[in-house]
Each structure stands twice: as C-alpha cells, then as structure tokens.
Amino acid sequence: MTDVIVRIRGLAKSYRRGGQSVPVLEDLDLDIRSGDFLALMGPSGSGKSTLLNLIAGIDKPDRGTLEVEGVDITRLGESDLARWRASHVGFIFQFYNLLPVLTALENVELPLVLTSLGRRERRERAELALSMVGLSDRVKHYPSELSGGQQQRVAIARAIITDPTLLVADEPTGDLDRVSAGEILDLIGRLNSELGKTIIMVTHDQRAAERAHSIVNLEKGALVRAT
Amino acid sequence: MFLRLVLRNALRHKLRTALTVLGLVVAILAFGLLATVVDAWYAGAEGASATRLITRNAISLVFPLPTTYREKLRGVDGVTDITTSNWFGGVYITEKNFFPQFAVDGESYFRVYPEFVIRDAEYKSFMRNRKGAIVGRKLADTYGWKVGDVVPLRGTIYAGNWAFEVEAIYDGRDAKTDTSQFFFHWAYLNETVKRQMPRRADTVGVYIVNIADPGRAAELSMGIDEQFRNSLAETLTETEKAFQLGFVSMTEAIVVAIRVVSYLVIFIIMAVMANTMAMSARERLSEYATLKALGFLPRRIGSLVFGESLMIAAIGGSLGVALTFPVAAKFGQAMGSLFPVFNVSPETVLLQAACATTIAVVAAIVPAIKASRVRIAEGLRAVG
Numbered sequence: 215m216t217d218v219i220v221r222i223r224g225l226a227k228s229y230r231r232g233g234q235s236v237p238v239l240e241d242l243d244l245d246i247r248s249g250d251f252l253a254l255m256g257p258s259g260s261g262k263s264t265l266l267n268l269i270a271g272i273d274k275p276d277r278g279t280l281e282v283e284g285v286d287i288t289r290l291g292e293s294d295l296a297r298w299r300a301s302h303v304g305f306i307f308q309f310y311n312l313l314p315v316l317t318a319l320e321n322v323e324l325p326l327v328l329t330s331l332g333r334r335e336r337r338e339r340a341e342l343a344l345s346m347v348g349l350s351d352r353v354k355h356y357p358s359e360l361s362g363g364q365q366q367r368v369a370i371a372r373a374i375i376t377d378p379t380l381l382v383a384d385e386p387t388g389d390l391d392r393v394s395a396g397e398i399l400d401l402i403g404r405l406n407s408e409l410g411k412t413i414i415m416v417t418h419d420q421r422a423a424e425r426a427h428s429i430v431n432l433e434k435g436a437l438v439r440a441t
Numbered sequence: 442m443f444l445r446l447v448l449r450n451a452l453r454h455k456l457r458t459a460l461t462v463l464g465l466v467v468a469i470l471a472f473g474l475l476a477t478v479v480d481a482w483y484a485g486a487e488g489a490s491a492t493r494l495i496t497r498n499a500i501s502l503v504f505p506l507p508t509t510y511r512e513k514l515r516g517v518d519g520v521t522d523i524t525t526s527n528w529f530g531g532v533y534i535t536e537k538n539f540f541p542q543f544a545v546d547g548e549s550y551f552r553v554y555p556e557f558v559i560r561d562a563e564y565k566s567f568m569r570n571r572k573g574a575i576v577g578r579k580l581a582d583t584y585g586w587k588v589g590d591v592v593p594l595r596g597t598i599y600a601g602n603w604a605f606e607v608e609a610i611y612d613g614r615d616a617k618t619d620t621s622q623f624f625f626h627w628a629y630l631n632e633t634v635k636r637q638m639p640r641r642a643d644t645v646g647v648y649i650v651n652i653a654d655p656g657r658a659a660e661l662s663m664g665i666d667e668q669f670r671n672s673l674a675e676t677l678t679e680t681e682k683a684f685q686l687g688f689v690s691m692t693e694a695i696v697v698a699i700r701v702v703s704y705l706v707i708f709i710i711m712a713v714m715a716n717t718m719a720m721s722a723r724e725r726l727s728e729y730a731t732l733k734a735l736g737f738l739p740r741r742i743g744s745l746v747f748g749e750s751l752m753i754a755a756i757g758g759s760l761g762v763a764l765t766f767p768v769a770a771k772f773g774q775a776m777g778s779l780f781p782v783f784n785v786s787p788e789t790v791l792l793q794a795a796c797a798t799t800i801a802v803v804a805a806i807v808p809a810i811k812a813s814r815v816r817i818a819e820g821l822r823a824v825g
C-alpha cells in the first residue's frame with residue numbers, strides 16, 4: 215500500500231498566450247501512493263486540470279519527469295502514449311463526454327475496441343461494468359435519455375472497463391445536483407475501497423474532498439499543503 | 442463498432458445528410474447523362490469498322506462520283522468488297538422527322554455492313570421489290586412502321602414525291618449499331634433521275650471499300666486516290682472512323698462545353714460535401730478528443746471522418762448511377778433519331794464511381810486532418 219505509483223519531479227508547464235509564456239506549473243514534485251484517493255484542490259486557474267492532464271498523459275510538460283509504475287510517460291511518443299492511456303488510465307470528466315450516437319452499453323464497450331477481446335466478451339464485460347454502477351436496466355439507452363448522474367455512472371463504467379492503474383476525475387460532480395453528486399462520490403469511493411483503484415480527483419467541493427484520503431492544494435502553480 | 446459509429450454519425454443530422462445525398466445523386470446523374478450524350482455524339486465513329494474505307498469526291502461530299510469507278514476500285518490490291526451509298530435527304534411528313542436515308546446497292550451493301558442484321562426472308566422480298574426499303578428497328582418503332590407499310594418521302598435533293606414499301610426491318614448486331622437508318626434501292630433512284638435529270642444519272646455519293654488488313658488502311662487510301670488523280674472527279678479516301686469524325690468535329694466545341702459543365706457539376710458538389718464534412722467534424726471535436734483520450738490513434742479518428750464521407754458518397758453515388766439508366770433511356774427516346782445510339786457505357790459508370798469516390802476523399806481530407814490532430818486537452822474543454 216505504500217508503493218509510490220506516480221512520481222513527479224521538477225514538473226513545469228507553461229502556455230503561450232499572445233506571444234508571451236505564462237507559467238502554470240513550476241518545478242512541481244509529488245508522489246502518489248498506490249491505492250490512494252487524492253483530491254486536488256485550489257482556486258480557479260491554479261493549474262489543477264493542467265496537472266491532472268499531465269498525469270493522465272493527454273498533455274505534455276515543458277520540463278520534469280512523470281513516472282507511472284516506473285515508466286516516465288513524458289518520454290513516450292504520441293502513439294505509445296495513446297496505447298499507454300488505453301491500458302493505464304480511466305477518465306471521468308465533468309461533462310461525462312459520452313458519445314451521443316452510442317448506447318450506454320456501447321459507450322462502455324468503446325475502450326475495449328482497442329483490445330484483442332472478441333465481440334461477445336466485450337459485451338459481457340460492458341454489461342458487468344454497467345451492473346457495477348447500478349445501470350443494468352439502462353443498457354440500451356442513449357446518453358440523451360439518461361440523467362446527468364446516470365450519464366456520469368456510464369462514464370465511470372467506461373473508465374473502469376479496462377481495469378486501469380489510475381482513475382483521473384476532473385470535477386466529476388461539478389455538473390450534478392447534491393443528491394446525484396453524493397451518489398457519484400459514493401461510487402468513486404467504492405472503486406477505491408473495494409477495487410483498490412488509485413484515484414486522482416480535481417474538485418472545488420469541500421465535501422467531495424472529504425471523501426478522499428489525502429488532499430493536495432495548488433496555488434499559483436505550486437503545491438501549498440499536502441495531507 | 443467502428444462501422445456502427447460511422448453509420449450513426451452519418452445519420453445524425455438527417456436533413457443535412459439527406460440534402461447532401463440528394464445533391465450527390467443529382468450531380469452523379471447529370472454527369473452520367475452528359476457523358477452519355479458525348480458518347481452518343483461519337484457513337485457513329487465508335488461503331489465504325491476498321492476494315493472499311495470511304496471514298497468520296499475530293500472537292501466536297503455534295504459532289505457525286507461516277508459509277509464507273511467501281512471497276513477500277515475492284516482492281517486495287519487488298520480490296521475485298523465494294524458497295525455504294527447515296528444520301529437522299531427526303532422529308533417524312535414534316536421537317537422535324539429527321540432520319541438518314543440512303544440509296545444503296547442492296548446486293549452488296551449489307552455484305553459490307555454485317556452489323557445490320559436482316560431476316561433472310563425479308564431481305565429476299567426487299568431484293569425483289571424495286572421500291573422496297575429496309576428500315577432500322579428503332580426507326581420503325583419511332584414511327585410505328587411494319588413490314589408492308591408504305592412510307593412517303595418528299596424529295597429535297599431529288600425533287601418529287603417518293604413512296605417506299607417497307608420490306609424488312611434490320612436489328613443491330615450490338616448496342617453500338619445505329620438502327621435509325623432507312624435504305625432503299627439505288628437502282629430505283631437512278632431510273633427516276635435518268636428520266637427527270639439525265640445529267641445527274643449514273644452517279645453515287647460515296648464508295649465503301651472493304652479491305653482485308655486494317656493495318657494497310659492508310660496505304661490503300663493513298664493508293665485509291667492515286668488511281669483517280671487528274672481524272673474528272675478526284676477522290677478522297679479515309680477510314681470510316683475518320684469520315685464519321687469529320688462530321689462530329691464541326692461541333693467539337695459543344696462537346697468540350699458539355700464536358701466542362703459535367704466536371705463543374707462534380708466540382709460544385711465536392712464543395713458542398715466538403716462543407717458538410719467540415720461542419721460535422723467541427724461539431725464533434727470534443728468527441729474526437731474524448732476518443733483520443735481513450736487511446737484511439739489519430740488515424741482511427743481520421744478514418745471515422747473518411748468513412749462517413751465515403752458512406753454518404755456511396756449512397757448518393759449508387760443512387761445516381763442506378764437512376765442514370767432509366768433516365769438515359771427516357772432521354773434517348775425523347776431525342777429520337779438525333780442520337781441513334783444512346784447507351785450508358787460501362788466507362789461512364791466507372792467514371793461516375795470514380796467521381797463519387799474522389800468527391801468523398803477530397804471533401805474529407807481537411808476535416809479528417811483537423812479531427813485527427815485535435816489536441817485532447819483543448820478539445821475536451823470545448824464541451825458544455
């Protein structure tokens with residue numbers, strides 16, 4: 215349980231805006247233990263999403279190393295990084311990001327298209343994942359026919375279907391009412407406690423952060439306090 | 442899953458897709474029809490035989506040649522058969538009913554033109570009847586003529602009222618054969634001419650010379666014309682194809698215009714299609730970003746766009762091709778004997794398919810590149 219699964223050293227990222235370089239993250243160090251449930255907090259614009267995107271391998275830092283299970287993902291090329299994401303990262307977005315033309319089941323099945331699994335097995339796994347999030351009766355529904363909370367649960371099923379090392383969530387309850395938000399947080403908590411998933415969650419919500427084991431605060435590109 | 446995604450994406454905006462498909466159908470259909478018109482234009486030359494030479498008066502086609510040339514032609518080495526033909530230019534009831542009429546040497550003509558297929562019995566009765574005529578199937582169908590009918594023609598070059606009895610109806614050996622012609626006995630024409638305008642008697646419009654070896658066409662043509670150098674009527678001999686193209690080339694500009702228009706139509710629908718694909722791809726950038734985040738490679742994303750474009754083009758294109766046949770048939774009928782041969786060629790269908798594919802590919806290039814290059818973090822931001 216004390217193995218470090220994510221090791222970040224000297225990470226820096228800046229954006230160019232109007233010909234000028236705006237630093238977002240500067241010389242950041244962070245260790246995340248395997249099985250941790252980490253909340254990433256901080257004011258708007260502090261770089262939370264930027265950091266999460268770097269850890270999830272959908273953006274590249276300017277400097278520094280970012281090792282996940284000993285692999286420095288900053289050194290991977292685009293295709294290798296894509297393959298790495300497919301097998302190591304589960305994404306949960308604020309706006310769910312389901313494909314509107316696919317049913318709940320098909321959305322969940324989607325990441326498995328990149329694996330060598332056969333059609334039948336993909337389907338069975340997707341059904342299992344949907345039942346884990348309590349949506350067995352909604353498999354044939356399209357996203358537009360589901361509530362926000364239900365859509366987020368489909369997205370969670372999609373995130374866990376490949377059994378990834380990391381689950382990253384950027385304000386997963388940001389677009390939900392209190393009740394649905396509570397349900398989603400329960401579900402994410404169970405993924406951590408029951409399945410032992412390492413979870414990194416960006417949130418503004420203090421109550422959401424309380425579910426986490428540890429909280430990291432970002433302020434102006436630097437870690438302020440880590441618990 | 443991939444195909445399902447492509448298909449459902451294509452059907453996402455039903456009206457937009459339907460309009461694009463409709464545009465494609467019209468464009469591909471128009472392209473096919475125009476190509477068929479051009480083909481029909483050249484059909485005479487296309488159907489021409491490589492083993493036939495046409496010998497005509499060197500000054501102009503309107504001047505005839507004496508019948509005495511026949512014996513001299515027979516003597517030319519390499520010539521296997523000879524027949525004659527004479528433009529009649531009569532009017533059937535009104536000027537609008539145009540079709541070609543020829544006074545021919547019935548005994549040899551259909552030997553030299555084996556593509557005109559005639560029943561033995563009908564041919565025999567034609568040969569027995571001085572005023573007999575052989576008409577093409579398409580022509581007979583157009584005017585409802587049957588064997589035994591009398592066809593009156595008002596002469597223009599050969600003044601007077603003429604009447605011919607339909608003794609035979611010929612069919613084409615293949616689809617390229619012109620079956621809208623009208624043939625009757627030159628002998629009948631000549632005996633009347635002899636009586637009324639003796640100076641124009643014993644002449645024919647052209648000689649059609651059959652040769653054994655098409656490779657010697659040029660040499661033989663020169664040889665024939667050499668024979669008649671410095672004689673009363675010098676000759677000009679060329680292959681049947683060159684002879685037919687001589688008529689067509691006068692209107693080459695129209696053909697070029699038709700070709701240009703048909704490619705313009707394709708170009709316009711390409712722009713429409715590119716716009717459709719660009720709109721769709723732009724709307725879906727966040728979805729493409731999501732797919733990329735999940736680990737889909739850029740080329741997969743690009744092929745989603747290409748797949749959608751190809752699917753729409755395949756539907757529109759095949760409908761367009763399928764419609765070309767009935768519409769061309771109707772069009773050909775309406776044009777009557779202006780286009781004696783009006784068939785959609787396999788080349789036209791191939792060209793249509795090539796156009797549809799090109800439209801799909803070209804229209805999808807830029808949107809596909811944009812979609813595949815979407816930066817994940819930014820694309821995801823676009824949600825909401």
Ligand SMILES: Nc1ncnc2c1ncn2[C@@H]1O[C@H](COP(=O)(O)OP(=O)(O)OP(=O)(O)O)[C@@H](O)[C@H]1O
Binds near residue numbers: 230258260261
């Ligand atoms: N693609 C980009 N181009 C330019 N600047 C960017 C880009 N993405 C982020 N930024 C800037 O980087 C800074 C950090 O952005 P980031 O999205 O990481 O903040 P955040 O902490 O997630 O904020 P929020 O809580 O509002 O989501 C912001 O000032 C933002 O404007």
Ligand SMILES: [Mg+2]
Binds near residue numbers: 262384416
């Ligand atoms: Mg953010």
